[in-house]
């Protein structure tokens with residue numbers, strides 16, 4: 001074991017939406033910052049691949065296996081690279097709705113209130129949208145919460161294929177709007193990710209060091225047990241211990257929890273920061289179902305998502321509980337999650353030659369139905385005999401089913417008014433399998449009471465003064481919109497707090 005002879009002010013572990021965003025926020029402080037990332041930089045030709053390749057299973061999966069509740073192994077769709085999952089995300093950056101932060105009744109229970117409210121995070125949402133160059137319009141969606149600033153760029157328009165469909169939706173009295181998207185406009189990397197807008201900006205400062213591949217395997221506490229004194233990482237074939245005044249985990253909700261549990265010691269026998277026994281628990285991921293609609297005209301199969309519908313976000317005439325968010329999947333040949341989901345394409349993908357598969361994809365339009373779920377302490381990440389267990393049962397069934405069936409009704413009506421969609425009798429659909437873990441949240445929930453939460457309102461561990469967690473772990477509840485912008489905004493909020501603390 002090597003003990004690194006440098007001492008840093010801050011170590012950040014992980015470079016995704018949380019870690020990358022925080023790194024660029026702290027970099028101008030001039031403090032000595034070390035970033036440890038287990039993956040490497042992704043080769044450009046691997047990025048943003050839009051081809052039948054995305055249907056070939058296990059692209060963009062981590063090179064390891066996790067184990068479900070029954071002990072069955074699966075290969076998680078999660079990306080270990082500089083930029084984390086933002087290197088492969090769809091770059092849809094939506095704000096949570098204001099009521100999402102409140103104690104929100106669902107049919108199966110109440111989603112817990114957050115320790116801060118929408119108004120507290122709002123300035124950080126605006127800052128995150130500026131940083132990630134979001135193209136959007138906040139005008140037309142009745143559920144959109146107030147914005148203190150405009151989006152930095154106007155919304156990207158809909159594909160010609162989608163325009164009549166959007167008009168048809170409006171004719172039904174719905175309020176389709178454009179999805180806010182982060183785009184760099186660079187040909188070599190069109191998505192706006194945490195490598196480009198986080199790590200690369202941070203590394204412009206001489207006080208910031210990035211080490212890759214550097215997998216952190218354990219955290220060591222000082223004799224008091226109240227502070228982290230060492231961060232142990234595998235760097236190449238060496239085991240090195242780094243030290244810093246402040247340690248920030250941003251490994252993603254599953255890996256940050258696993259690291260805390262793996263770092264158990266005599267003073268923290270259940271794992272670090274785990275006096276509440278909540279580390280790893282309340283694991284959440286959205287209910288995500290894709291619905292396929294056959295089109296009467298072909299499309300490129302390679303266009304970005306653009307349509308957002310939130311008319312059923314809080315329920316409908318017959319159902320008083322939140323149902324969720326609808327968006328189109330964009331061209332099916334570039335939707336990485338889609339490739340694993342619908343019965344139609346994922347099964348056929350294994351047997352069909354690329355040309356037939358492409359034919360199917362370019363004659364279809366995909367829609368995502370996204371519903372939140374409730375935290376459940378039985379849904380958890382834990383380590384058993386060295387294996388990472390991802391013990392997860394979905395909940396909030398009726399809300400999600402109602403959203404899916406409501407949307408199929410909308411699509412059926414569309415067929416009577418829009419020429420570009422076929423008259424479909426069936427709408428193939430499928431919910432994402434357990435291996436789709438990109439929307440993982442909640443394993444170190446944030447709160448004011450150390451007996452019912454792991455982190456305080458600035459994502460500092462209640463039990464360990466110099467330890468923070470800024471990835472998706474902190475979410476007390478699971479919204480129906482994508483979590484990435486909230487993770488980025490929260491990282492900026494925590495960043496403000498850390499800038500004060502580091503002075």
Ligand SMILES: Cc1cc2nc3c(=O)[nH]c(=O)nc-3n(C[C@H](O)[C@H](O)[C@H](O)COP(=O)(O)OP(=O)(O)OC[C@H]3O[C@@H](n4cnc5c(N)ncnc54)[C@H](O)[C@@H]3O)c2cc1C
Pocket residue numbers: 013014015016017018019036037038039077078079080081082083084085086088089090091092093094214215216217250251252253255256259336337437438439440470471472473481482483484485487
């Ligand atoms: C295909 C796909 C599409 C998506 N599309 C959207 C979308 O359109 N909109 C949206 O809001 N969300 C989307 N998401 C979800 C979004 O990408 C995640 O919510 C977000 O990236 C999570 O940020 P994070 O900081 O929690 O973790 P991540 O972005 O996963 O970053 C974690 C980082 O930590 C590193 N790491 C892990 N363990 C260690 C360790 N032990 N030592 C060192 N480094 C470590 C990883 O390599 C990674 O770089 C999508 C996800 C996927 C997979």
